[in-house]
Amino acid sequence: MNPKTTVKDYESIVxxxxxxxxxxxxxxxxxxxxxxxxxxxxxxxxxxxxxRLVPLLNQLGVDVRWQVIPGDAxxxxxxxxxxxxxxxxxxxxxxxxxxxFLETTKQDLDQIDLSGDILxxxxxxxxxxxxxxxxxxxxxxxxxxxDISQPDSRxxxxxxxFVVNYDAGVFSSPNFAQELPIRQFFAPPSIDxxxxxxxxxxxxxxxxxxxxxxxxxxxxxxxxxxxFDRLKDPLGVIEAFExxxxxxxxxxxxxxxxxxxDPESEEVLKEVREQxxxxxxxxxxDIPPGSDIDINALQSAASVIMQKSLREGFALTITEALWKAxxxxxxxxxxxxxxxKNKLTGLLCHSIEGAAYALRQILANxxxxxxxxxxxxxxxxxxxxxxxxxxxxxxxxxxLARKEDIIYL
Amino acid sequence: MGIIDWxxxxxxxxxxxxxxxxxxxxxxLWLRRITYNALERxxxxxxxxxxxxxxxxxxxxxxxxxxxxxxxxxxxxxxxxPQSRSLGAKVLASIFIAYLGWILIRLSRDFxxxxxxxxxxxxxxxxxxxxxxxxxxxxxxxxxxxxxxGGPMTPILIAAIAVIVIAILAPRDVFPSLVSGLQxxxxxxxxxxxxxxLESGEEGRVEEITWRNTQIKTLDGSMIIIPxxxxxxxxxxxxxxxxxxxxxxxxxxxxxxxxxxxxLNARNLSQLVSRLxxxxxxxxxxxxxxxxxxxxxxTPEPTNDFALWVxxxxxxxxxxxxxxxxxxxxxxxxxxxxxxxxxTIQDFxxxxxxxxxxxxxxxxxxxxxxxxxxxxxxxxxxxxEFVGILTRVSIGSLYFHIFEARLRLQRSTNDFSLWLDDWxxxxxxxxxxxxLDPYNYTMENLREIIVKLCEKRL
Numbered sequence: 001m002n003p004k005t006t007v008k009d010y011e012s013i014v015x016x017x018x019x020x021x022x023x024x025x026x027x028x029x030x031x032x033x034x035x036x037x038x039x040x041x042x043x044x045x046x047x048x049x050x051x052r053l054v055p056l057l058n059q060l061g062v063d064v065r066w067q068v069i070p071g072d073a074x075x076x077x078x079x080x081x082x083x084x085x086x087x088x089x090x091x092x093x094x095x096x097x098x099x100x101f102l103e104t105t106k107q108d109l110d111q112i113d114l115s116g117d118i119l120x121x122x123x124x125x126x127x128x129x130x131x132x133x134x135x136x137x138x139x140x141x142x143x144x145x146x147d148i149s150q151p152d153s154r155x156x157x158x159x160x161x162f163v164v165n166y167d168a169g170v171f172s173s174p175n176f177a178q179e180l181p182i183r184q185f186f187a188p189p190s191i192d193x194x195x196x197x198x199x200x201x202x203x204x205x206x207x208x209x210x211x212x213x214x215x216x217x218x219x220x221x222x223x224x225x226x227x228f229d230r231l232k233d234p235l236g237v238i239e240a241f242e243x244x245x246x247x248x249x250x251x252x253x254x255x256x257x258x259x260x261x262d263p264e265s266e267e268v269l270k271e272v273r274e275q276x277x278x279x280x281x282x283x284x285x286d287i288p289p290g291s292d293i294d295i296n297a298l299q300s301a302a303s304v305i306m307q308k309s310l311r312e313g314f315a316l317t318i319t320e321a322l323w324k325a326x327x328x329x330x331x332x333x334x335x336x337x338x339x340x341k342n343k344l345t346g347l348l349c350h351s352i353e354g355a356a357y358a359l360r361q362i363l364a365n366x367x368x369x370x371x372x373x374x375x376x377x378x379x380x381x382x383x384x385x386x387x388x389x390x391x392x393x394x395x396x397x398x399x400l401a402r403k404e405d406i407i408y409l
Numbered sequence: 410m411g412i413i414d415w416x417x418x419x420x421x422x423x424x425x426x427x428x429x430x431x432x433x434x435x436x437x438l439w440l441r442r443i444t445y446n447a448l449e450r451x452x453x454x455x456x457x458x459x460x461x462x463x464x465x466x467x468x469x470x471x472x473x474x475x476x477x478x479x480x481x482x483x484x485x486x487x488x489x490x491p492q493s494r495s496l497g498a499k500v501l502a503s504i505f506i507a508y509l510g511w512i513l514i515r516l517s518r519d520f521x522x523x524x525x526x527x528x529x530x531x532x533x534x535x536x537x538x539x540x541x542x543x544x545x546x547x548x549x550x551x552x553x554x555x556x557x558x559g560g561p562m563t564p565i566l567i568a569a570i571a572v573i574v575i576a577i578l579a580p581r582d583v584f585p586s587l588v589s590g591l592q593x594x595x596x597x598x599x600x601x602x603x604x605x606x607l608e609s610g611e612e613g614r615v616e617e618i619t620w621r622n623t624q625i626k627t628l629d630g631s632m633i634i635i636p637x638x639x640x641x642x643x644x645x646x647x648x649x650x651x652x653x654x655x656x657x658x659x660x661x662x663x664x665x666x667x668x669x670x671x672x673l674n675a676r677n678l679s680q681l682v683s684r685l686x687x688x689x690x691x692x693x694x695x696x697x698x699x700x701x702x703x704x705x706x707x708t709p710e711p712t713n714d715f716a717l718w719v720x721x722x723x724x725x726x727x728x729x730x731x732x733x734x735x736x737x738x739x740x741x742x743x744x745x746x747x748x749x750x751x752x753t754i755q756d757f758x759x760x761x762x763x764x765x766x767x768x769x770x771x772x773x774x775x776x777x778x779x780x781x782x783x784x785x786x787x788x789x790x791x792x793x794e795f796v797g798i799l800t801r802v803s804i805g806s807l808y809f810h811i812f813e814a815r816l817r818l819q820r821s822t823n824d825f826s827l828w829l830d831d832w833x834x835x836x837x838x839x840x841x842x843x844x845l846d847p848y849n850y851t852m853e854n855l856r857e858i859i860v861k862l863c864e865k866r867l
Contacts, residue, residue, distance in 0.1 A: 017803035021663055024783050149770070174774035177670035186668040186776060333770065342721075344707060378706035395667050395781055405691040406780045406817065 005194050007059045013193050014387050022387065025394040026060035028409055034397060035116030036066045039079065039125035045189070045316070046122050046145055052192050052386055053393070062394070069126045070111055075104040079125045082159070085152035086124065088311075093155055105129060114138075118397050127162045139400050142166045145189065147313040147334060149175045167400050170392075172314050173335045185396055188338060190389040191319045191380070196292035198323055201300055209297030213253075213285055220250040220303040220363055225295055225320075227256050228269040228286075231311045233331075236352050238275050238282060240308065243356035245281065248363045255285040255298055299324050304362050304369065308355050312336055319384045322346065322376030327369035329358040339384065345376040419488075426483035433482050437475035445471075462519045470512050477505050503554055510550035517542040524591055525620065534620055544572060589637035590620040599623070599640075604648040604793050607635075612797045628798045629786035652791045652867070655832040659795060659824075661787040661802050664809030666702075667779040668695070674772040677764045678723070681715070681773055682754050688775055690743040694817055695778035697737055697746060701812070705804060705852045713737070714773075715750055722767035728757045738846045743816060780813060792833065795825075796863045804852045811847050811855065823847075825859065838866050 011019050036054065038046050050066055057064040071079075078101050084091040105128040114132060118139045121127060123146060130140055142163055148156065148171075160180070163169060168183040177184050191198050210217050222241060226232040234254050241252040254272060257265075269286065276282040287294055299305060305321035305328050312334030319339060321328050328346035330336045340346035347358035362369040382388070399407050416423070445468065452460030484497045518539050525535045548569040555561070593599055599615055605625065606612045613627035622634050671692060675681040685693070696714040712733040720729035731753050740746040758764075767773070787802060789795035799807075810824035820827060822843045830839035841862050847855055 015803070017801060017806075020785075021665060021783075021803055021805065024663075024785070025665070028783075171670060174670055174776060175770065175772070177672050177774065179672050184670040184672060186670050341704070344704065375707060379704070382705065383703065391665060392667065395665055399667065399779065399781060405689065405777065406782065406813075408782045 005056075007056055009194060010385075010387050014381065014385060018387060022060060022391055022394070025391065025398065026057070026062050028398055029062045029394060031063075032118065032397070033063045033065065033116040034118045034120055035114065036064065036120045036122065037069060037112070037126045037129065038066075038122035039069055039071065039076070041066075041068055049189065049386070049389070050122070052195070053390060056386070057390060057394075060390075065116065067112060069105075069108045069129070071104050071108070071125070074100060076125075082124050082155050083146060085155035086146055086148045086159075088150040088152065090152065093152070098158055102128065105131070118400070120393075121166075124159055127159055130162050130165045133165060140166045141168050141170060141396060141400070143170045144176065145172060147173070147176055148178065149173070149334075168396065170396065173338060185392070187389065187392040187396070188335065188384060189314050189316060189319075190384050190386045191316060191323060192386045193323060197296050198320055199296070201293070201296055205293065206297045206300050209294050210301055212294075213283060213298075215253065215283060215301070216251060217301070219281075220248065221253060221298075221301055222250055222304050222306060222359060223253045223255065223298055223302040224306040224308065225255045225299065225317045226307065226309070228254075228265045228272060230264070230268055231309055232256075233308045233310050234268065234272045235275050236310075236355070237306055237308050238272070239352045240306075240355040240359060241282065243353070244359045244363065247360065250303070250363060251281040251283065253283045253285060253298060253302075255287050255295065257287055257289055295320075296324075299326065302326055303366075304329055304359055306330065306355065306359075307336060308349070308352075309333055309336070315339070318346075319380055322373070322384075323380045325370070325373035325377040327362045327372040328376060329355055329362070331355075339379065340376070341379075344372070345379045346372055422488045426487040429486050430479040430483035433479040434475060437478060438472070441471055441475065458523060459520070462516065462523060466512060466516050466519060470508060473508065474505065477501050477508075499557055502557055506550055506553050506557070510546050513546050514543050517546065548572065585638045586621045586636065589641045590618070592641050593618055593623065593637055599645065599647060600650075602650055604650075604797075606646040606648070606797070608644040614794075628789075628794055628801070630788060631786070648793050648867075652793055653833065654791050655789070655828070657828075657832045659789040659828045659832070661785045661789070661798055661806050662782050662809055663785050663803055663806040664813055665781045665783070665805055667781065669777040669779050671775045671777055673775040675775075676767050676772050678719075678725075678728075678754055678758055678761075679764060681718075682751055682758070684775055685747060685751050685754075689777065690747070690817075691777045691779070692775050693743050693747045693750075695776050697743075697750075698778070698812060699776075701848060701852075702808065707851065713750070715754075718767075718773045722771040722773070723765045725757070725765070728754065731757070736846075736848070737816075738848050740816070742819065746816075780809075780817070782809060792829075792835065792863055792867055796860055796867065799856060799860055799863070807852055807856055835866065838862060 007019060007022065034057075036050055038050065040047050041051075054064050054066050078093075078097040081091045081093050081097060082101075085093055105126075108126070109129060109132050112129070114129070114136055116138065118141065119129070120141050120143060121129060122143045124144075127142060130142075133140060156178070160178070164181055166182055168185060169180060170185045170187050171177050172186075172188050174186055177186075193199065207217060215221065222244070224232070224234065224237050226234070228234060234256075237254060238252065241250075244250065254276075269284070273284055276284055285298075299321055302321075303326075305318075305326045307315055307318050307321075307328070307330040309315065309331050310333065312331070314335035315330070318328055318330055318336055322339060322345065328340055329349060330340050330346060332340075332342075332348040332350060337348065340348055342348040347361065349355040349358050362372070398409060445464065448460065448464060451457075452464060481498060481501045484494055484501070487494065489497070521535060521538050521542065525538060552566065552569065599605060599618065601615050601618060603615045604613070605615060607625075611625070611627055611633060613625040613633070616624045616626050616632070618624075618637075620637075622636050623640050625633050625635065627633055671688065673684050673688065675684050699714055700712055700717070713735070716729045716732035719725045719732060732750065735746070735749055735753065737746060740749065785802065785806060787798040787806075789798050814820045814824040814827075815822055822839075826839040826843040829835040829842070842859055845855070845858065850858065
């Protein structure tokens with residue numbers, strides 16, 4: 001985050017009264033210390049959101065701190081397996097893996113200073129720190145950032161024994177909720193409108209990026225930003241594009257990267273290139289991580305943004321697209337319907353043909369596309385910006401001990 | 410030749426100037442009477458304080474000035490040699506200038522006291538202003554006398570300018586503040602107790618106007634102090650004096666909400682009905698109001714989550730229409746609303762043989778609304794303040810006082826109507842707001858309509 005960014009900078013985006021309310025909540029947290037614990041300070045969505053949330057909450061006067069658990073490569077290999085298993089991928093997790101996880105947590109407990117009134121634990125890696133609860137008390141909240149709607153039952157049952165000891169769990173989508181004896185809150189993830197990926201770029205910057213990738217600025221651009229992963233259905237996107245291209249002059253950009261921890265991604269990228277063949281209107285861009293301005297420029301230049309995933313978590317790429325007031329065509333999977341209300345904030349599809357039909361509707365009626373985009377942007381403004389995530393967390397911290405449905409603070 | 414012989418020879422030379430002197434004097438006396446009588450009438454009619462001061466200070470000296478004028482004219486018509494006449498004229502002019510200067514000092518002293526006391530200026534400022542004016546008058550008088558008598562002007566002029574500049578620069582902010590303060594109090598554009606709105610959007614009641622600044626109590630209860638020099642340069646909307654004051658002020662609250670996942674879900678209509686019968690009112694409230702909250706920016710589609718799910722996940726278009734057409738505004742309690750929804754689904758189920766199942770991943774998830782209510786700093790004591798606050802409070806605040814108050818807190822109508830009726834005796838306005846069906850407007854539209862209704866009343 002730009003160190004000069006202040007909470008006041010968000011007033012022009014969400015309104016003065018919204019920020020006033022954040023300050024009111026923050027004043028009621030005065031005297032409490034909230035300790036965030038996750039597995040890394042850099043890399044990954046959790047570290048990214050914490051690196052923005054923590055300083056902003058501090059600016060509001062809330063004593064929020066952030067620590068990471070120490071752990072070696074073997075530990076993180078195991079937690080990566082957990083991650084995949086919770087996502088529904090069948091990655092063999094052995095008894096030794098569980099033992100190693102518990103052993104490392106035990107060591108972590110000796111090394112970490114768990115001072116704070118509320119312990120805010122993020123994702124599965126530090127989840128077992130709760131075993132210390134009987135010694136130190138305090139309030140514990142588990143923030144689950146990942147999709148656990150169809151978890152591997154063995155891994156979930158293992159983690160569940162820790163989760164049930166928390167005061168509350170926080171999930172990114174209603175379908176991630178599990179049958180648990182603890183309170184579960186719904187708090188979707190968010191984007192930072194002032195980040196490089198989401199701030200408004202000057203037209204020259206957009207033109208420069210288009211030039212860099214050899215894109216025609218005068219031809220309608222259809223874009224999908226995602227890793228080269230089969231679950232993102234890049235081949236389906238190309239097929240839908242081919243159907244549309246019969247009637248509309250347009251170009252397709254598939255922008256993404258290959259993940260070093262996903263050997264399949266190279267293979268998928270190769271398949272995508274084969275499918276695209278020599279079509280000059282299909283551009284496959286292998287963009288390295290951290291190219292936020294490039295992604296922002298591509299999204300800003302797009303006429304339609306797609307997310308034709310077969311399975312999806314929350315899909316922050318959709319949030320980013322909507323924030324740029326772009327019409328979106330996306331599959332009705334995962335957290336996408338939370339963001340795209342069909343025919344109001346974008347168009348949902350269930351097939352390649354459906355996607356092509358939706359693309360044609362928007363390309364033929366740019367005004368309709370603009371209307372969808374405008375609605376989408378307002379929807380994001382109200383529900384998926386970092387200010388809302390700050391508000392939700394403060395509300396959770398303030399009401400943990402309260403059981404009423406209407407709470408007066 | 411004796412005096413008598415001299416007078417016998419020269420009496421016309423004495424008599425003419427004496428007659429001229431007396432003539433001018435009596436004519437002037439007559440003119441003074443007419444003029445001052447007219448002025449007195451004018452002052453009486455206008456009740457002008459300024460006029461009174463001028464009359465009281467100048468009435469006596471005016472007579473003396475007339476004498477000097479008579480003497481001057483008599484001197485001009487006398488047979489004295491030119492040098493003597495010139496000397497006499499200079500003496501008379503010098504007396505007149507000194508006298509005039511003295512009167513100006515008296516006038517300025519009275520004016521300063523009159524105006525600055527009204528503006529509640531501290532004694533220091535009154536004395537300072539009086540002294541500066543006196544010094545200026547004396548310096549100007551001396552310069553004129555020097556000019557008259559042909560004395561050396563330049564060094565005194567430089568010294569005088571230096572004194573004036575120092576006098577002005579020393580208390581640099583005093584003069585602009587004084588002038589601005591006077592402008593505000595004398596022109597009576599803004600008075601204590603007025604409700605005003607500044608160009609910057611700040612709004613509030615004028616608590617005090619001093620010679621340096623104006624204190625305004627804003628709608629959120631904080632006090633802003635604006636230097637008068639700035640206030641006179643900005644655009645101010647003055648709504649005038651306070652209106653009828655409410656017996657009890659309206660305390661604006663705001664409502665933020667959390668979504669609590671119940672872990673309950675439904676795959677078909679039977680499960681939906683079964684769960685609906687067991688969940689708390691807060692769950693039913695959430696699913697009948699989430700659309701209003703989630704899509705505040707859209708032309709409202711007053712529907713509920715049940716109708717949307719029945720259509721999107723189960724494909725029951727007719728039932729979806731029936732559920733969507735349930736008018737939430739008609740129901741005084743959530744219990745009654747729940748009964749209507751359950752009854753509608755059960756009626757449909759009774760005519761359906763094969764129940765459809767939602768595809769995996771499209772189950773209905775029951776969510777509970779947790780409302781967190783906080784008082785805001787905004788408190789309205791009258792209708793003007795109420796409107797001012799209404800234009801700036803958050804959507805959450807509007808939502809709380811309109812939607813939650815009625816259905817969730819079981820108040821007979823929205824909070825605004827209750828206050829307007831009970832505490833401000835604005836029965837008609839209260840009724841107009843009660844009659845609004847909030848489910849048919851976006852929150853911003855609703856705000857605009859209520860503000861317009863109140864402004865019409867103002």
